[in-house]
Amino acid sequence: MRKEILKEPKFVEDIVKVIRSGYDRETLLDRLNDFHENDIAQSLEFLTKEERLELYNILGTEWMSNIFSYIEDPEPYIEELGIDKLAEVINEMDSDDAVDLLEDIDESVKVKLRPRLDEDVKADIRLINSYDEDEIGSLITTNFISISENLNIRQAMHELVHQAGENDNISTIYVTDRDGKFCGAIDLKDLIIARENDNLEELISYSYPYLLDHEKISESIEKIKDYAEDSLPVLNEKKELIGILTAQDVIEAVDDEMGEDYAKLAGLTAEEDLKETTLQSMKKRMPWLIVLLFLGMGVSTVVGAFEGVVAVLPIVICFQSLILDMAGNVGTQSLAVTIRVLMDENLSGKDKAFLVIKEMKVGFSNGLLLGIMALVILGIYIKVFKGYAISKALMISGCVGVSLLVAMIISSLVGTLVPLFFHKIKVDPAVASGPLITTVNDLVAVVTYYGLAWLLLIQCAHFA
Numbered sequence: 001m002r003k004e005i006l007k008e009p010k011f012v013e014d015i016v017k018v019i020r021s022g023y024d025r026e027t028l029l030d031r032l033n034d035f036h037e038n039d040i041a042q043s044l045e046f047l048t049k050e051e052r053l054e055l056y057n058i059l060g061t062e063w064m065s066n067i068f069s070y071i072e073d074p075e076p077y078i079e080e081l082g083i084d085k086l087a088e089v090i091n092e093m094d095s096d097d098a099v100d101l102l103e104d105i106d107e108s109v110k111v112k113l114r115p116r117l118d119e120d121v122k123a124d125i126r127l128i129n130s131y132d133e134d135e136i137g138s139l140i141t142t143n144f145i146s147i148s149e150n151l152n153i154r155q156a157m158h159e160l161v162h163q164a165g166e167n168d169n170i171s172t173i174y175v176t177d178r179d180g181k182f183c184g185a186i187d188l189k190d191l192i193i194a195r196e197n198d199n200l201e202e203l204i205s206y207s208y209p210y211l212l213d214h215e216k217i218s219e220s221i222e223k224i225k226d227y228a229e230d231s232l233p234v235l236n237e238k239k240e241l242i243g244i245l246t247a248q249d250v251i252e253a254v255d256d257e258m259g260e261d262y263a264k265l266a267g268l269t270a271e272e273d274l275k276e277t278t279l280q281s282m283k284k285r286m287p288w289l290i291v292l293l294f295l296g297m298g299v300s301t302v303v304g305a306f307e308g309v310v311a312v313l314p315i316v317i318c319f320q321s322l323i324l325d326m327a328g329n330v331g332t333q334s335l336a337v338t339i340r341v342l343m344d345e346n347l348s349g350k351d352k353a354f355l356v357i358k359e360m361k362v363g364f365s366n367g368l369l370l371g372i373m374a375l376v377i378l379g380i381y382i383k384v385f386k387g388y389a390i391s392k393a394l395m396i397s398g399c400v401g402v403s404l405l406v407a408m409i410i411s412s413l414v415g416t417l418v419p420l421f422f423h424k425i426k427v428d429p430a431v432a433s434g435p436l437i438t439t440v441n442d443l444v445a446v447v448t449y450y451g452l453a454w455l456l457l458i459q460c461a462h463f464a
Contacts, residue, residue: 011035015043019051025058032059041070044077052080061085065092074104083109087116095124096141096249127242136220137213139253140234140243143167146174149183149204153194160191171230174241175204182233182241184208210235213242217253218428222344224250288436295439299446306450313463315386316453319378319400320446326370327407327445328438334359334415335437342423356416363412370408371401392463399456403449410448411441 018031032040044052044067056064068074068089078086090098090113098121102110114122124142131137145163147156156173164170173186185208186200194203210233211220224232224245231244310317341347341355378397382388388396415437419429457463 011039012043012046015040016046019043019047019055028058037063037066038070041067044071049080052077056081056085061088062092065089065097068101069093069097074101075106078105078109083112084116087113091118091121094141094143095121095128095243096139099125099128131213134217135213136211136215136217136234136245137242139217139245139249140213141169141246141249142243143169144172144174144231144233144244145170146176146241147186149175149177149201151200153191153196153198153200156186156191156200160188169231169244169246174233174244176241181239182210182235185233208233211245212237221250221253224253292436292439295436295443299439299442302443302446303450306446306454309450309454309458312458313396313453315382315388315396316399316450316457320449322374323400323403323407323445323449324442326404327411327441327448330363330366330408331411331415331437331441334363334412335419338416338419339429342419342429352420356413356420359412359416360409363409364405367405367408371405373401374404375401395457395461395463399453400449402456403445403452406452407441407445407448410444414440414444 015032015035018028021028021031023031044055047055059067068077071077081089086109090101093101102113102125105113117125127142128138128140145160145167147159151159160170160173171188173188173191174182175184175186177183184204184206186203186205190203194200209223209227209229211224213234213236229247231246233241234243234245236242337359338355341351375394375397378400379390379394382393382396383390386393418437418440422429
């Protein structure tokens with residue numbers, strides 16, 4: 001049964017119409033050549049199995065390898081391709097795309113695939129899989145051009161043309177020395193316009209930036225962004241060129257890092273998606289919830305210690321949530337700013353001290369403004385709706401205002417110092433985020449509010 005196309009890009013609808021148009025093979029290929037492989041990949045789910053099988057044969061292995069690199073869920077199409085055709089597709093893929101595809105393939109299928117894969121493809125896959133998923137080496141592709149520095153201009157152009165038949169990342173040409181170690185890079189434009197009698201060494205940028213294979217992705221994002229190159233070489237500990245990191249890889253890495261940080265800010269141990277089971281989602285959420293349960297018990301115990309204050313002056317409990325919410329919001333804001341600043345690995349101790357002072361100033365300024373507003377507005381509220389004398393109403397609202405000021409200053413400090421501490425001990429500062437900071441600030445706000453209420457209203461003003 002044909003699947004109805006709903007809310008898909010117009011290109012997908014056009015592609016399906018072209019495939020079902022009845023064009024001969026040459027005309028169909030010519031028409032499909034006008035569309036991007038990503039759009040063709042998205043159109044597959046709207047075709048029948050018979051239409052897809054015919055399309056696989058028409059497009060050929062190389063084109064299908066490009067299309068399959070854009071398919072998010074390839075499992076439904078793998079069985080249709082068959083083992084032999086699938087192996088041919090993987091052999092044509094970039095190594096990083098092949099690794100991604102193999103991750104979505106059942107182990108029983110992989111066993112049948114391995115003998116059919118080319119040796120160089122298997123070597124590239126083993127290389128990428130040898131790295132942890134949080135290391136730069138896990139993102140590399142072996143689709144690049146590399147030449148030796150001892151070539152002349154004519155030889156370099158010949159080598160470029162020869163390698164371009166297998167590798168299409170040609171905007172930057174990487175150069176190795178006589179020992180096979182990376183020594184620099186050449187911009188394609190410079191090589192094209194060079195004269196035959198020019199010296200190749202004059203075209204080489206010997207201080208070209210590079211990444212190391214075991215560097216952590218999270219620690220390299222800022223470095224990658226700062227250089228803003230289409231691709232960056234990745235070297236091993238021997239300074240040998242093992243692959244490159246393309247702009248697309250960088251975008252995916254940044255997206256993954258943002259997803260992980262978002263998950264941590266929400267108190268999750270990892271990202272979730274719609275396809276996960278309830279049990280899988282529970283496992284990701286439960287660890288932090290258990291930690292927060294015990295932290296919450298600590299906050300409740302502290303609140304219980306101020307039962308005497310509530311018994312003498314019940315009205316103070318009305319404004320507890322106000323203090324807690326404002327302290328939590330301020331702490332989360334400081335946390336977000338601090339985590340963003342800590343992405344710069346070159347941050348000095350002076351910069352960190354400036355950050356702490358700045359956040360305290362912001363907390364003080366905002367707390368002072370909100371404290372004055374609370375003094376006036378809550379004073380009127382207590383007088384009008386609770387029937388207190390104006391002097392007592394203003395004293396109570398003044399206590400709330402002072403508590404807001406103190407709690408916001410301390411929460412700003414906590415929201416800044418906690419991630420700085422985690423960063424210092426080499427723990428991801430995002431772990432110290434969201435729910436943890438909020439709970440710590442709840443504790444701070446409770447002690448501040450009830451402590452000041454006991455001191456100012458009961459001990460000093462003798463409310464009873």
